[in-house]
Amino acid sequence: MPILYLAPLQGMTDRIYRNLFPLYFKGVDLAVAPFLSATKSIKPGSLLRDYSPDQNSGISTIPQIMSSGPDDFTRLANALFDIGYGTVNWNLGCPFRMVVKKGRGAGMLCRPDRIEAFLEKAVPALKPKLSIKLRLGLKDPDEILELIPVFNRFPLDELIIHPRTAVQMYDGEVDLDRFGKCLDISRHTVVYNGDIDTVRTHRMLAGRFGSVDRWMIGRGLLGNPFLAEEIKGRIERPYKEKVQILRAFHDHLFAEYSQILSGPAHITNKMKEFWTYSGSFLKNREKIRKSINKTYRRDQYLDVVRTIFDDLL
Numbered sequence: 137m138p139i140l141y142l143a144p145l146q147g148m149t150d151r152i153y154r155n156l157f158p159l160y161f162k163g164v165d166l167a168v169a170p171f172l173s174a175t176k177s178i179k180p181g182s183l184l185r186d187y188s189p190d191q192n193s194g195i196s197t198i199p200q201i202m203s204s205g206p207d208d209f210t211r212l213a214n215a216l217f218d219i220g221y222g223t224v225n226w227n228l229g230c231p232f233r234m235v236v237k238k239g240r241g242a243g244m245l246c247r248p249d250r251i252e253a254f255l256e257k258a259v260p261a262l263k264p265k266l267s268i269k270l271r272l273g274l275k276d277p278d279e280i281l282e283l284i285p286v287f288n289r290f291p292l293d294e295l296i297i298h299p300r301t302a303v304q305m306y307d308g309e310v311d312l313d314r315f316g317k318c319l320d321i322s323r324h325t326v327v328y329n330g331d332i333d334t335v336r337t338h339r340m341l342a343g344r345f346g347s348v349d350r351w352m353i354g355r356g357l358l359g360n361p362f363l364a365e366e367i368k369g370r371i372e373r374p375y376k377e378k379v380q381i382l383r384a385f386h387d388h389l390f391a392e393y394s395q396i397l398s399g400p401a402h403i404t405n406k407m408k409e410f411w412t413y414s415g416s417f418l419k420n421r422e423k424i425r426k427s428i429n430k431t432y433r434r435d436q437y438l439d440v441v442r443t444i445f446d447d448l449l
């Protein structure tokens with residue numbers, strides 16, 4: 137049976153999302169949380185609020201840290217270990233300009249020397265196991281081929297590879313040939329991540345990469361949260377049943393977010409983010425998203441969503 141991970145999507149796969157998801161959808165084994173920035177100013181209080189085990193009853197989660205400084209990284213990683221996290225993930229894939237400019241996320245991929253120096257310092261000081269999520273390179277997709285021999289010298293838990301460069305952002309083709317090369321030369325467990333949005337795509341990838349049994353899915357799973365159970369071979373549910381379950385999940389999320397977000401625009405903005413990818417399997421999906429994007433007040437949003445779901449059922 138494949139092991140399926142929910143990918144981190146900042147602003148979307150937060151604690152509340154990960155807590156409620158398994159109440160409605162099956163098949164996801166693990167999640168990596170959206171990144172925390174390791175800076176000296178991070179307050180243990182805020183860390184504990186979002187990461188304390190009693191606030192994280194949902195999908196079993198690996199926290200992710202973005203940092204180019206091994207000391208800041210280790211401090212935060214060890215604090216997470218102390219509250220119960222046996223593994224942390226290092227973000228080497230974030231493609232956003234502000235992050236890259238500071239030499240963090242994918243901005244480090246072109247610097248194997250800095251990555252090696254980071255690992256030399258951090259690995260001996262880390263209490264949790266270390267997993268790394270990365271892209272093929274910043275601009276050059278061959279950068280990863282220089283990094284893997286470096287990673288091979290350290291005891292890492294796994295490499296999660298999204299086979300795009302940072303300049304590709306989330307568009308263009310995933311580079312399966314280079315992903316295959318990475319598999320050939322890595323001594324670590326490799327998790328595949330990128331563009332799995334149907335059972336058929338997963339089957340194609342699983343057929344091509346027989347040694348991979350861990351798959352991370354982001355947008356495809358947010359769009360169709362039944363995808364994990366469909367990949368695991370359970371029969372596809374009837375359309376109406378899927379709509380009903382999505383509606384119940386949506387209503388539960390709305391109720392939970394309402395408790396922590398004050399102000400009418402905060403909750404509608406949060407739900408607009410939810411609808412960025414959600415419900416890709418729904419009929420009239422684009423029309424739905426457009427009408428939701430025109431709502432600015434809580435009651436107006438609820439009216440629009442009620443009508444949408446009533447019409448779909």
Ligand SMILES: Cc1cc2nc3c(=O)[nH]c(=O)nc-3n(C[C@H](O)[C@H](O)[C@H](O)COP(=O)(O)O)c2cc1C
Nearest residue numbers: 143144145146170171269298330331332353354355
């Ligand atoms: C809006 C958005 C936010 C993301 N936030 C993160 C993040 O915090 N950490 C991370 O490692 N990747 C992040 N990613 C990348 C995803 O985890 C994933 O690697 C990417 O979407 C490709 O997988 P997919 O095609 O299955 O979605 C983000 C992607 C998107 C679209």
